[in-house]
Amino acid sequence: MRNQTLKFLYLFFLAITLSLFHSANSKSLLHLKRGASISVEGNNFITSPDDSFTCGFYAMPGSKAYWFAIWFTNSKDKTVVWTANRDRPVNSQGSRISIQGADGTMVLTDVDGSIIWQTNTRKSDVSAAELLNTGNLVLKNPRGDILWQSFDVPTDTLLPSQILTKDKRLTSSSRKGSFEPGYFNLYFGSDNVLSLIYDSPDTSSLYWPNPDFDIYTSGRTNYNGSRLAVLDDTGLLQSSDHFLANASDKGFGIKRRLTIDHDGNLRIYSLINSTGLWMITWQAISQPCQVHGVCGTNGICVYAPTPKCICTPGYEMNDPSDWNEGCKPTFNNTLLNTQVKFLELSQTDYFGSDLYYKPNFTLEACRELCRNSLCKGFTYRTWGNGHCYVKSDLFNGFMSPDFPGSVYIKLPRSVQVSKPSIFHGSSTMCESREAEILVGSPSMYDIPRRTARWGYIYSFCGALGAIELLFIALGWWFLFTKHGVPASVEDGYRMISNQFRRFNYAELKKATNNFREELGRGGSGVVYKGVLADDRVVAVKRLGDVFQGQDEFWAEMTTVGKINHINLVRMWGFCSEGRHRLLVYEYVDNMSLDKHLFYLNFLGWKQRFAVALGTAKGLAYLHHECLEWVIHCDVKPENILLDIEFQPKIADFGLAKLSRRDSPDSEISRIRGTKGYMAPEWALNHPITAKVDVYGYGVVVLEMIKGVKLANWVVDDAEDQESPLKNFCRQVKEKVQCGNSSWVGSIVDPRLEGKFNRKQAETLIAIGLSCVEEDRSKRPTMASVVQTLMECEDETEIQIPDKLEFLN
Template sequence: MFLTGIGWPNDKANSRYKSYFNVGTSSASKLAFDSKADIYVEGTNGENMSLGWENSALDPNAYYYRTALDFYGVFTQYAHPKKGSDGQQDWSIVRYVPPDICFAIFSDFGSGSCGYNSYCSMENQRPTCKCPDGYSLLDPKNQFGGCQPDFSLGCEADEGGSRDRPEEVFQFKVLQNVDWPLGDYERLDNYTPLDCQTTCLPTKQENVGRRNYPFLMEDQRQRKGHIAFIKTRIRSLSDLDPDSPKGYPNGAKVEDPAKPILIGSLVGSLVINSVFLASVTLFFLLKPKKILQASSVLETNLYSFPYETLKRYTQDFCEELGRGSFSTVYKGTLNSGSDQFVAVKKLNTLAIEREKEFKTELNAIGKTSHKNLVRLIGLCDEGTNRLLVYEFLSNGTLADILFGQVQPNWNLRVTIALGIAKGLVYLHEECGTPIIHCDIKPQNVLIDEYFTQKISDFGLAKLLMLDQSKTHTMIRGTRGYVAPEWFKNVPVTAKVDVYSFGVMLLEIICCRRGVLDFEEGEEAILSDWANDCLRDGRIDALVKEDKEAMADKIRLKKWVMIAIWCIQEHHDMRPTMKTTMHMLEGLVEVPHPPSPSSFTLAS
C-alpha cells in the first residue's frame, strides 16, 4: 500500500510522485479488512504484511469499524459501539498511519503537510496547522492553506526616507520547539540569540541558521529545544512620527518644484476616473443584479433577471424540458452561442395566487447549498411574471433513467439512492431552516453529466421554524408517494419525505414504477409485492435478470427492508432520514419490518 501526494512539486519532469507512506511491495495483491477489524496487505505469495500499527484492544464483535483516507493524508480506522448506554457515542479513532503526518510529508519541494508560512503540530491524534505570531491564514476556513504576514514585507529600515533605527521598526516574535529544516540559506555558528536577532536586522549560541521566505516544511514537537525568531514589522513606517509628513524626518518639509505638475496630473486623473466610474455604474445598472434592497420581500443573494432577458435566453420559451402542476420548465442559454445552459421554470397563474407563501419559502431555499440539491441561480419577479432560473442538468430526471429502455446498473442505482438520502438529511437537519420537500419522486430528482443526483422542484416545500418539528398544511405531493397523514388532518413532519423516499427506494431497486395500471395480480402494487417477496424469501424476483443486484443479495435484502420501514403507515414507526441513511450505509442494524399498510391505495 502506498500513500502518495499527487499534487506535489518535483525537480524532474515526468517523474513519479513520491509516496510519504508505504508497506509491502509491487507483488501485493490487495488491501484486506477482515472480520477482526484488522487491516493488512495481502501479497501474491499469500504472505500478509502489517501496516505497522498497534493491535486494537476493542472487541470487534461489540463495535462497528470503518477506515478512511482522511483529506489531510492520514489512513485512519474508526470505531463506534454497537450498543451504548446513552446512544450518543460518536466515532472514535482507533489507530492510524503514518503515525505523524507532520513529519511524514518531507521533501525539498512544496510546503509540507501544512501550507507556506505555517507550522504543523499533532494534537488529539490529528494534524493542526498554525500561523506564527504576526501571520494569519490566507483562507480563514482552511487551516491547511498557508499563512500570510499581517505586515508589509521589506527589510529596509529607511524605506520612504525614515531615519528610525531598525529596532524601532522591526521586532522578533519567539517560537519554541519549531523548525523549518529545509529553508536554510545561511548557517551561523556560535551565535547567541541576541547575535541572531542583530544579524537579521539591516545593519554565543551554537548552530544558528537563517531561513528563506516563505517558510516551508515546518514541524513542531519533533524539534525540542529549537528556538525560532520571526522578524515582523512593529508598525507601518508612516506611523513612526504622526506629526511628520510621510517621508520627511522631524517634520521638515522641502518644497517640490514639480508640485504644479503633480496637481495638474491629479486633476486630470480625477476627470478620467469620473468618466470610468460613470461607465461602470451604467454597465452594472443594465445587467442582472443581486437582490439587495432592504424593502424587497425576498431576502436572498439570488440574481434578479429582467423578464425580457430570460425571454431572450430561452428564445421566447421555445424548448420545453418538462411540465408540472404549477409550472413549465424551459431550456435557456446565458449567452448566445455559448454552452452555458440553464433551466428556466415559468410559474403559471395558480402558483402566482400563492405568491406570499412561495416567496417566504424561497427565502430559505435560495440559501441552501448541497451537492445533492439543484442550485437555484436567480429569479424574475417582474409584474405578473414569476420565473426561477436553475442550473441545467444534462441527463434529465431519475425517472428517465429508471424507467427508460436501458436499465441503469446496480452500482449506479446504489450511488443514486445514497445521494438522495444525503440531500434529504441536509434539508431536514443540516440547513439553517429545516425544510420538508413534500414531493419526493423520481421526476423531481435530476441527474447531471457525471450522474450526480440532485433533488429539485421545491415548489411545494414547507419550512419548519427552528423550534418546530410539525406543521399544518394543505395536502401536497403526488399520488403513490403521498404519506397517509396527509389525509388525516394532523400535523405533518419530515417523516412524509421519508415515506416518499421509501416508495422511490423500491423503484430504484426494481427499476419500475410503484403502481402499474396495466398489471393485474401481485406485481401491480410494488410496495405490496416487495413485502410479499421479503416475507416469502423471494427477494430475487424483485430484480429478475439483474445479475449485479442478485450478486449483492445481502445489500439487496437489507435495502428492501429499509424501504418497507420507510413506508410504515404510522409516522412514528418510520425512521428519520438520518437513521435511514445510516442503515443504507451499513452503520446501523436493520431489524425485520412489520407489513406496511396499503392505505395509500385508497387515494
C-alpha cells in the first residue's frame, strides 16, 4: 500500500513539473514583427491585449494536421472563429507562419516550404501583425494604419463589430469537427437581402428568409444599396435590409459570436464565463428540418424526436459518413420508364423541383402525370380539392406533423423496399398511415400467392404461439416483479413507453368519470382529475374559448409535446375534436406553490430555495434550450406545482406563446397573464419577449422571501396609492441604504423564526429585485439566474452581509 502511495505521489509531481515546464516554454506575443516567424513546434502564440483571443497553430484533438487560426482563449473547447487555411491543413513539423522581410506579406508555409496561404498586401511599410481585442488579426504600418485584416476574409463566424458586406459571405464547415468549407452560406443575394442558401455543385436553394413568402412579408426590403450586416456588442444583429434580431441575453459585457453551423443554421452564441461553455441565444431557423440541403439529395429530415436524416426508400447513402452527399438510388433509373409503383410517405414533402403544379386535381390524375420519365415522385396536398406537385428531383425531404398531405415515391415495380421505421406506428411527431400503393399494381408488402404445405403452416403457428407465450411471461415478470429497480428508473421506462399522443374525447370523458372531480380552474379553463386506461393518473384541462383550427392546434400541441424537463409538468397528449380542446398532463401530488406559501402549511427555507432554483431551471429551458422558444406569459405560484418530494414543476406552458426564433420581438396579440405578475410591457403595449417571464419569476421569488402576497393590485386608481410590490421593493432598498446589519432578517418571512441561510436569502432578494425592474433590459436572463443560484446552492455558512449588490 505504501509503495502504491509513493508511486502515485511521484506521478502526480511529475505531471505538475511537466505542466510547469510546458507553460514556461509557451510564449504569448502581442506582436509578430516583420521578418519574424512562428513555427508549429515552437508553442508560441499571438494574444490580444485583454487575453480574450489567441492566434496561432491549432490542431483538432488527436490530429497531426494544423491550421493557422484565431480562437476564444477562455472557451472550454478553444472555439475557433477564423482559419487561414481551412481546407489545406499543414504538417505538425516544419510548418511556419512568417511576415516576409522583402514585401511585408504574411505567409503560411508547409514542411516542404510550399506556400499554403498568404495575405494580399505586398506593401513595403508593413511593420507587425497584431491581434486586437475584437478578435481581428491585423497587419499595421509604423503609424498604426491597418493594411490588412482577418475581418475582411471571414470563414464561418462573424464577431461583434465585424461587418459583413455585399462581397463577403460566411460559409459553414462541412461537418462537425471539421474546418473544411461546406455548402451553407450567409450572404447578400442579388435582391439585396441577407439570406441563407444551400449551394452545392449540383443544387442551389434559398431557405431563409422563408422562400414561400415575399421579402416584404418577411419584414425585409430590397431597397438596400449598402448591403451591410453587423452584430454589435449588446447582442443586436441588424442588416441594411431592415432585419433585426436580439440575443436573448441582450446587454454589454458578454462575449458573443454569430456562426453559420455545419447544419446550415445561423446562431448567436454567448459565452458563459464560469464554465467556458456556449449558450445559444438566437437562431434563424426554429425547425432544423426546414434547412434546405441538411440531408442532401434524396434524403429526408425527420424528428425522432431530435432531427435526424434518413434516405428515401429505395435509396442509400452516397457516403455513410457525410449526409452532405445525400443518397443514390439502389436501382437503375432506366427502370422508372417501365412498370412502376408508388410508395406513400404521409406528412412528408420535398423542397422545390416541381415539374408541374396542378390545383384542384385528383390523386389519380396526379399519379398519371408522374408517368413522365422525368418524374421521381409527386406530392399531393389534401386541403380543399387537392393540389398536385410533380417532382423532377427528391431534393431534401422533410416530415412534419402539420404538413397536410403525402409524397408518393416512384419506384420500379421489381424493386423490393421496406418503409423506414420512423414512418410506422405513432411517435412524438406524427400519426402515420400504412403505405398505400397506387397504379393498380400488387402491394410491395403483399406476400406472393404460393402453395404451402399444411405441416409448415402448423409449425409456423406453433412457433409463433410459443414466442407469444414467452413475451407474455417476460412482460408479467417485468411488470409485476420489482427486482430492486429504483422508482425513478421505473418512471423513466413508463415515460418512454407512453409517448405523447392524441386522445379522443370519449377516452377523456371516461377517464375523468364525465369530468366529475375538479382540481382547479383559471382563466384558460377547468382542470379535472382522471385515470387513463393504462392506470396513469392525469390532470385533464378543459380549455375555454379556443378558436384555433384542428390542424393549427395539432401542430402547436405536437411541438409542446416534445418539451421535456424535470421542472416542467409533463404533457402526455391532447384532444382536438369538434369544439372540444383538452390537454392531458401528468398529475402532480402536492398541489401548487401558493397552497404551501400563503397558508398555515408553509415551506421551510431549504424547500423554498429548491423551488426557486428548480423554477428558474424550468424557465431557462423554455427560453434557451427548446427546439422552439416558449414564453410562458403567466408565471405565478398557482402555476408552479410541487411533486411528492416538493420539487417544482411549471404548469400551463402548453398554453404559452411559441415564438419564432427569427422574430425575437414578435408580439403576442392577446394579453395573457395574471394581474400583479404581469410585466409593465403589457400595459405599455410594447413587444413581448421572454423578459415578461423573468418579471413574473421575480414577483414569485419576492413572495417566497416575504411569505405574503405581493401581487395584489390596488383597487383605487389614485396616483398616490402604491402597490404592495413597489412598496416592498422600496422598503428593501431603503433598509440596504441604511446599512443596518439585520436588514435581511427583517425582510424574510417571520414564520421561519430565523431558520434560513442568510447568504442564499441575500442572493434571492437581489435576484427578485433585479427581475422586477420596469426597464426590461435591466432584468437578467433566466440562464444567468440559474447560474447565480447554483453558485450558492450548497452554501452552509450563515453570513450577514454589509451591503446588497443588485444584479444588472
